[in-house]
Amino acid sequence: MWSLHHLHFMLYVALSCVTCTADVIQVFGYEGRDVSVSCPYGGGYEKHEKYLCRNECGSRDVLITTSQTNETKYSIYDDRRSRIFTTTISTSRFTDAGKYWCGVTRDLKDVYTEVRLKITPDSCCNSTTQIKADGEGSVSIRCPYESENEDSLKYICRGKQPSTCLQRALITSSRQSGRFSFTDDKKSRTFTITIYNLTLEDSGSYLCGVQSDSGLDDFSAVELEVKEWCCVIPKNMTGVVGQSVTVQCPYPPEDHNNRKFICKGNKHDCRDVMMMMMMMSQNRFMLHDESSSSFSVTITNLEASDTGTFWCRSDSEWRVGNYTQFHLSVVSPPLPETGAVFYVLLSTPAALLLIPVVVVLVMVCKHRCSKVKEPEVIVDRNNIEAENNHEQVYGNDGFLIMLQRNTKQQNPYQEEDESEADYENITRTLDP
Known part of the structure; x- marks a missing residue:
């Protein structure tokens, strides 16, 4: 039977394949994954046997028929209502790539449709975009696409395997989801996926996918690294009330044309932005974009209430490298000596x-x-009590006067004259 089919096949190929359909079915698959080959057929052949074969479609080239059920690598299913039979090749390999034929059995001559199968590695991509973000914040992943895919389905998934990306999509252009949002800028041919309330578990590989009707979907790869806020080391600065302080805020070169701003708050979400805007309205905060890699912020006429945590940023999205955190302590000026x-x-x-x-x-x-004379001390002799040639006298001014009588040897033949008594070494001390 199959030798007759082989003869018919060779004859019809020589006659420009008059029994072949005009179109060639293009099938793409990923290595290690199942590949399905769908073959449509015309009305009236619902009950005819169908099969898939390779090369010249000889008896040894037939892989499976609708009457077979014992094949392990190949399986076949005939949907007679839609008039499409589908053959699945399990765990495809690179050696499975090549030319196939979808066959429908008829009397004398079968109907054949050519199939070309291409197998590609189940991985992506040649280049990967590195993105860093901070926990509790948000991150935007920008995914480019070609102009012909402007209206195609777009999506993003985790991992590196394109074969199952659509089935595992976190969000698509037709379906919103939780912490993920989708926007499409058709002018720049870029769709953006924003992830909110980031955690460390969000770190890893992502694939941006664009569905293609002509073959495999188009993908671009992203590697996301989420960093803990605990690991962000702030700059500690000290200022004096009434004086000024300046902080340098570096930023990545791609943010050069972005709006630069500063806010105040204990957390990076800067919920005290309104208070900061009020302070900036007092012209005490000045921002200077000094170069393509940093800008400076000067706070003048410092107040004690300026003490706190500040964040200067170069982008509306929180990304590592586009913000600077610094803690300012404002102290009173020191008292002069x-x-x-x-x-x-x-x-x-x-x-x-x-x-x-x-x-x-x-x-x-x-x-x-x-020229000022020392005050004269008047001593009343009647109040002096001598003891061991030392005397203590208290004058009218409340001072204790210590007197020491002269002990020089007197002339025994000279009469002692009390009026000429000599007192020396008069010392004043405070009355205790």
């Missing part, structure tokens, strides 16, 4: 003119003070 005060006073031009006047006043005061 006495020596410092005199130094400041003497360092002024007006103080230099006062120096000669001060010198003259000091000399006059010294001259007058040298």
Whole structure:
């Protein structure tokens, strides 16, 4: 039977394949995955036997028929209502690529449809876009596509295997989902997937997919790294009330034309933006875009209430590298020391003119003070009690007066004159 079919096939190929359909069925598959070959047929052949064969479609080239049920690599199903029979090749390999024929058995001559199968690796891609983001924030993944796919289905999935990406899609252009949002800019031919409330588990590989009716879907690869906020080290800065402080805010080169801004808040979401806008309206905050890689923020006339955490950013989306976190502590100015005060006073031009006047006043005061006599001490002898040639006398001014009688040897022949008694070494001490 199959030798007769072989003869018919060779005859009809030589006659320009008069029994072949005009179109060639293009089938694409991924290595290691199942591949399905769908073959349509005309009305009236619903009950005829169908089969799939390779090469010249000889008896040994027939892979499976609708009457066979014991094949393991191939399976076949005939949908007579839609008049399409489908053959599935399980766990395809690169050696499975090539030319096939869909056959429908008829008397004398069968009907054949050519099939060309292409097997590609189940991986993607030649290049990968690296994206970094911070936990609790959001990230936008931008995916380009060709102009002919403007109205095609677009989607994103996790992993690196294109074969199952659509089945595992996190979000598509026709279906929204939870933490994911989809926007399509057809002018720039780019669709954007935004992921909110990022966690460390969101790190990994992603594929942007664009469905194609003519073959395999088009993909672009993205590698996302989510970083913990605990690992973000802020810059610690100290300012003085009434003075100014300046902080440098680096940013990636691609953000050069973006709007730069600053906000205040304990968390990166900057919920105190309105308060910051009020402070900026007081013209105390000045932003200067100094180069293509950084801008500076100067806060003038510092106040104690400026103490807190600030964030300067170069993009509306939170991404590692486009923001700077710094913690500002505003302290009161130190109290000046006495020596410092005199130094400041003497360092002024007006103080230099006062120096000669001060010198003259000091000399006059010294001259007058040298003419002042010490107060006279009056001692009442009747109140003196001598003890061991030492005496204690309390004067009217409340001072204790210590007197020591002269112990010099007296002339025994000279009469002692009390009126000429000699007292020496008079010492005053405070009355205890």
